[in-house]
Structures are given as C-alpha cells and as structure tokens.
Amino acid sequence: MDKYFIQKKDTAKFLDNLSRDYGVYVPYRIKGKEIPCDLNLKLPTDDYLLESWDRIKKEDFTFNEYRAIEPLRTFFAFPKERLRLDEEEKKAAIFGVKNCDLFSLKIQDFVFLDGEARDPFYERRRQNALLISGDCPSFKETCFCRSLDINPYPSEGFDINFSPLDENFLVDTGSQRGEEIIKSSGLFNHATPAQISRRDEKRNSVVKRLTEHLAFHQIPPKDVLQEIVRDGYESDVWREEASSCVECGGCNLSCDTCHCFLLSEDRLKDTNEKIRAWDACLYANFARVAGGANPLKRRYQRLRNRYLKKFDFFPDNIKLNACCGCGRCIDVCPGKIDIRRILRRLNEEKSVSAH
Amino acid sequence: MKKNPYQPIETNLIEVISESPVIKTFVLQPKEGFRFNTGQFIELSLNGTGEAPFTPSSDPNISKEIEVTIMNAGRLTAGLHQLKNGETLGIRGPYGKGYPLNEFKGKNILIVGGGVGLAPLRSLIYSLLADTSSFGKIYLCYGAKTPQDIIYKNQIQKWKRAIDIKISVDRADDDWKGNVGVVTTLLNDFKENLSNFISIVCGPPIMMKFTTYKLIDIGFKPSDIYLSMEKNMSCGLGKCGHCRMGRFYVCKDGPVFTFDKIKDMHDLWD
Numbered sequence: 143m144d145k146y147f148i149q150k151k152d153t154a155k156f157l158d159n160l161s162r163d164y165g166v167y168v169p170y171r172i173k174g175k176e177i178p179c180d181l182n183l184k185l186p187t188d189d190y191l192l193e194s195w196d197r198i199k200k201e202d203f204t205f206n207e208y209r210a211i212e213p214l215r216t217f218f219a220f221p222k223e224r225l226r227l228d229e230e231e232k233k234a235a236i237f238g239v240k241n242c243d244l245f246s247l248k249i250q251d252f253v254f255l256d257g258e259a260r261d262p263f264y265e266r267r268r269q270n271a272l273l274i275s276g277d278c279p280s281f282k283e284t285c286f287c288r289s290l291d292i293n294p295y296p297s298e299g300f301d302i303n304f305s306p307l308d309e310n311f312l313v314d315t316g317s318q319r320g321e322e323i324i325k326s327s328g329l330f331n332h333a334t335p336a337q338i339s340r341r342d343e344k345r346n347s348v349v350k351r352l353t354e355h356l357a358f359h360q361i362p363p364k365d366v367l368q369e370i371v372r373d374g375y376e377s378d379v380w381r382e383e384a385s386s387c388v389e390c391g392g393c394n395l396s397c398d399t400c401h402c403f404l405l406s407e408d409r410l411k412d413t414n415e416k417i418r419a420w421d422a423c424l425y426a427n428f429a430r431v432a433g434g435a436n437p438l439k440r441r442y443q444r445l446r447n448r449y450l451k452k453f454d455f456f457p458d459n460i461k462l463n464a465c466c467g468c469g470r471c472i473d474v475c476p477g478k479i480d481i482r483r484i485l486r487r488l489n490e491e492k493s494v495s496a497h
Numbered sequence: 498m499k500k501n502p503y504q505p506i507e508t509n510l511i512e513v514i515s516e517s518p519v520i521k522t523f524v525l526q527p528k529e530g531f532r533f534n535t536g537q538f539i540e541l542s543l544n545g546t547g548e549a550p551f552t553p554s555s556d557p558n559i560s561k562e563i564e565v566t567i568m569n570a571g572r573l574t575a576g577l578h579q580l581k582n583g584e585t586l587g588i589r590g591p592y593g594k595g596y597p598l599n600e601f602k603g604k605n606i607l608i609v610g611g612g613v614g615l616a617p618l619r620s621l622i623y624s625l626l627a628d629t630s631s632f633g634k635i636y637l638c639y640g641a642k643t644p645q646d647i648i649y650k651n652q653i654q655k656w657k658r659a660i661d662i663k664i665s666v667d668r669a670d671d672d673w674k675g676n677v678g679v680v681t682t683l684l685n686d687f688k689e690n691l692s693n694f695i696s697i698v699c700g701p702p703i704m705m706k707f708t709t710y711k712l713i714d715i716g717f718k719p720s721d722i723y724l725s726m727e728k729n730m731s732c733g734l735g736k737c738g739h740c741r742m743g744r745f746y747v748c749k750d751g752p753v754f755t756f757d758k759i760k761d762m763h764d765l766w767d
Contacts, residue, residue: 225501225503227499227501253735253736259502259736261502261734261736262499262501262502375763401736401738402738402739403732403736403737404737405503405548405731405732405737406547406548407542407547408545409545410545411545412544412545413544414504414505414507414587415504416503416504416505418503421737421738423738428739429728429729431728431729432571432572432573432574433570433571435702437764439767443764447741451738454743454744455743455744458744459744
C-alpha cells in the first residue's frame, strides 16, 4: 500500500466522485459542551456528527479532530431496523473514522461475523463499506485511547487514511480497494519523504500531549484491567458509582464496542418478521426472565456487569479489552460516571489490599 | 440470497394438552423440516407478542412434530396459553449444545427434575429409552409443588418399567400417599455406588442449587453433574448479549453445563 498527498480544495471533488457509488458520510461540526481540562491544556470542546455528504453545505465540510459523537457501529447494525434481507442498501463510505473506532470493529466483527451464524445484515454492510479514517490532530478531555495502547492515528483496518498536513492531507491506502479508488481519481500525488516525516512528527507530538493529559487520570494499564474488575467484584466502588446512574443507557448506546440488541415483533403487522433494536445492559430488565427472576436486579450489579463484559468476558474469549478509550460514555453520562475514575479506584483498592 | 438467522419458520399448532393448572404442552408441526438434539432449545414466537426460549419436551427422533411444554409465567406464555388448535406460531433454532448423550454411554444415570423442569428431561428420557442398551441403570427423582402440579402422569406410569422413579411433593393433598418434601429429600437414601454415575438436573434455580449441593454431598463429582442453566436467551446465536454467564453465553456454550465449568461463578443461581 502506498502514500499520497491531496490538496484540501480537491477533497470535496474526491467526495463528490465517491458519492456516485457510495452513500458518503462526513464529519459535521457542532458546538459541544465545555469540559474544562484539569491540566489547563486548552483542549477543544466541539463535537462532530457524521452527516450525509448530500445533506450538508460543501463549505461546512470539515476534518474532525477526534472521533464523532456516534459510534461507528451505527453504520453496520442500525439502532433500530427490520430484519429483512431483500431490501437494497447503498454502500456507505465513511469519512472521519478514528483509530478508536477501527479498534472497536474488531469487537463488533467477533460478535457479528464469528461463530456458527454470521449476521448477514452486519456482514453485507461491513463488506460494502469504505472506511476512510483519519489521524487525530487533537483530542477531547475524555479521550483515553493511549491508556489502552491504542494510538490516536490508524495503522490498520482502514481502506484510506487521511493525515492532516497544514491545510492539506497526506493519504495512506490500507486496502486494494482504497488503492484503486485513489489511483483512479486522478486527484492525488505521491507523498514526498519530507511530507511523511512531518506527518510522523505531528503524530508523535499528539501522543506526547495525550500521554501528559492521561497521566493526570492515572488509568491502570490495560493488562491489569481484567484482574482488577475480577478482584473488585465485591468492591463498594460499584454501589457508590452507580448511585448517580439514572439508567438512561447512554453509556451503552454511545459505546463503540457495545453490541447488545433486542429482537422484537412488529406489533402493527401480523408477521413474524423481526425488528432489532440496540439494547443497554444498564436498563433494569436487561437480564430479566419470565416469572420475574433477574440476575441483574440492582443498578450497581448492572454497572459492574458492563465492566465485567468489557474487561473479563472479552479478554477471556478473544484476548481483547472491549474498550477503545473513546470516552463517549463519559461525555454522555448525566450522572458523571467516569470509566477512568472507576478503573483507577478499583486499581487503588487492589494495591491497598495488596499491602 | 443469504439466510436470515433471525427469521422464524411458520409452524402450525395442532394440539394443546393440559398438563397441570398452569402447564400446557403445545404440539407443533413446522412447515419446513426442523430437527433438534435433546437438550437444545428453540425460540418460539407469537406474532405481535414476542419470543422466548424453550427446550422441546418431545422425542428428538420424531421430526414431524415438536412438543413444547410451557408454564404460564409471563406475558408471552400467558398469550400462548390462550391459543387453540390451528393457530400459527414461529419457531427458530435449534440452539445450544444440548445433552451430550455420547458422554452418558455405559453410565448409570440419575435424573433430578423440579416442576416444569421435567419438560426437557422428558425429551432426554425418550432418547435414553430409545437406546436402553447403551446406558446403565436410569433413576428419576421428580419434585412438584402439589400432586396437581405433577406433569406427564401417564408417561411416568409407562416409564416405571424401565426407570426407577421417585416422586415427592412439597405439599400433599388428602389423596397423596407418596413422599412429601422438597426433591432433595428423595436423595437422602440414595445409596448407589457412584463410580460410574452421572446426574442430570433441571428445574427452577433454587431447586438446581440445592440439588447440586446435595449431589456433591452424596458423592457426585462436579464434572458428573449436568445442569440446564436458564438465562434470558434471546437471539440464540451468541450475539444479542443477554444470556452472558461469566465467560460463556448460555445460548451457545450451554444451556447444559457440567457443574465444574461454572461452579466458581458469582451469583450463579440468581
């Protein structure tokens, strides 16, 4: 795979070309809520939505500094959908995917594509989608990818990757399809060694700043997370942290690696067609069975369950933590429940009890 | 076109058999071929109402008709209990691993059932009785709340020729001459040599819990106790996330587990 360069003014043309074959989605900037940084790093607070290229004014097109509000899985298992295979869908080209999102696709792929039954809805969209990722030239206060050894720039799993270079972009291809699209567009030149080394400097400088920011939060390293959630099963942390939970399910629904869904029936039609909707394990009835038994009756049990799923179940099954450090769950929580704080507290309790 | 794994196949309801005041057996005739292994479960759906997991109670060697024995315990099952012959239902599956009959071969088998938990065990018993020479001696201990709540009364009579059967009720009525007490009391005088024995347990969680401890008490190894776990299995495919139990999904790794695989899990019986 190769490295290219494109002028900013040509990117709109590139997206226009793509929209002939794909439903193109691009980042769209919205005003975010101000979150002060404890280290006074003057971090950006705006947010991004992934909007259809056809629906925004071309001058509003922007390169997102960090992950968008919606998790990437939105494009592969829709928040609510009828499970019918006979409906045609346009292939999606998603611009503005970040490395946290790409990591999370490993989790989603395991859920939907591994095992005895592959999910044909996910599979079709995943195979068709063109992933155009981008480096993060900055980060939000809530970003903590580096704590999980995930970089704020992609190195695999994309078709095409954009690294901002002044106003323009250095472009990597990561798949045959990406390579062909770049070549046939006629809008890209080969990148020069100087451009590549400047890009790499920018990447390193973001990692350095992010590391500095994360040092403040003292998030335990990724290799101890399974141990601390296991050993912390009886910890008071769960009860204390869950006391501000309002059971909105926001942490689940904004999560890049969450995947749980409900199957239900169409109440208005006499058909046995299924409707699938995202579910949230923080909801009271998530694990309830007929007759009323509910192994996750209490809020603290459900909060704990979320962490056990991410840091115990997934490591046991695929040796990956199901958390990408995108921080969406922190942004969205009205109860100010912070995954960084919970992990830090569990880790502190463990080191106290070890002494 | 690829197959949609969430799409049920239509099935006719051809008979409803009342087993107890709150338990009915539904005889289903799927419109497409449908086979299952004993202990595997299906998702049964009622259009517009919902879908839930059940383990068939019929003989897996009979493929034309499937029987599912269901207690009226919730919204969907209440809807099912209203149904009459001739209605159409949806069925998906089968899912999960079921009973490993090969592991049972040559062994004596103690089956312990509680309440409607005898339903999956009936399917197992049919499988065992179809091939008695492969298995050792078969014992059944069954507990129900009251004599009225005992299901499959006619079949139990027939099984007595091949199976050593003991039944207990929690509360007797005036006509009851048998044992009174929870099902574990039937195991108090179980004095067989356990060197070549396995046990299979199915019932409500509290019954499974105390039965398992009782079996350990009388000498069964955890790896010889087969439990049918119940969680909120919804998709049946290990994707929807509802039936996680530790590192397992009950729907695809179970629903039958030997006790040694799950004994260290927190809140196992909740």
